[in-house]
Amino acid sequence: MTTIIDIEQWFKCAVAAAALAISTDAIVLPASAADKPPLEARVRKLEDEAQIRHLLVEYGDALDTRDFARYSQLFAKEGAWTGSLGTAKGPAAILALMLKSFKDSPYDPKNVKTFHLDTNFLIRIDGDRATVLSKWTVFGRTQDNKLEPHLAGHYDDTIVRENGQWKFLSRVTVNDIPPLNY
């Protein structure tokens, strides 16, 4: 007995049906998303923003806890820190500058003297590079141990993606109140 249908003919038909289905699929895809970047790129930008936000806060934590090894690794290979202590370029030089500058004010979790309040993040991401403005306020103790704001200023940053991690390419620390002229 012969088969009802020859397999080759059946296969051709199946391919034709699949191709037709796929081509129709492309035509009816929603047009609304067409003028926006692909979804993957949009999600990536949101993830980048979250990581940069984390970097900004981690900087304050590493500084407050005097963890300068971690602190210096938040900078890119060519990353530079500029502020009242001068300028240092590269994690090793930044580590050396901070160890020297903060050696007389160690961190003691049972007797915290100061901390940074990091706020007002304005994050602008463009591919593998971001520019960020933010504010810092250092709180400390009065002579009778009351909490009070001591100093405030802002950071002017350029942040880059280096080996998949966002790092400071340049962080400029500006003292606003009281002002500091250097």
Added chain:
Amino acid sequence: MPAIINIRKLQRAAVLAATVLAFWVIALVMRNTDAAGASALEARVQKLEDESQIRYLLVEYGHLMDTGDRVGTLKLFTKDATWSGRIGTAKGPKAILEMWAKFLGNRPYDPKDVKSFYLMSNALIRVDGDRATALSKWTLFAKSPDSKLYTQVAGHFDDVFVRDGDQWKFQSRGAWRDISPDCWADGAAVPCK
């Protein structure tokens, strides 16, 4: 005698038709599932982007006010937006600018002599399609005559935002003082009781 209809050919055609139909049904189901999934995901991403833009706007307002750029600040508002505070309510950028000039005076910004700044926090953002509302807090830090930093005033913002093209803008901002060294009566600052 040959049959009028070749039964074998008919069977063959039926199997082919069934195959084509089966593919169509499968493709249709897959397409609808895919499209629904993609557009639901797109909507979730859009909402996160909206929240991010509104968060930026809340901080940008403070940055522009701190740097004395009131005209720039009002570019964050729609043409018929209202601003309300203890100095009154004004509608539209021009009227708001005039009210600020009248009651707040001119405060030119000097980066070497910063007088005050807004610390923005506690953003509660609710996005609903092309409209959003937010509550947030502001604390004004200032420089005393002997150049010391102190907290001067704190309050909250009560905002409505609308989507204007691909940008979010203030449709209304209530800028309210909560804790302040002076109180407000009959349009003027008076000592608090």
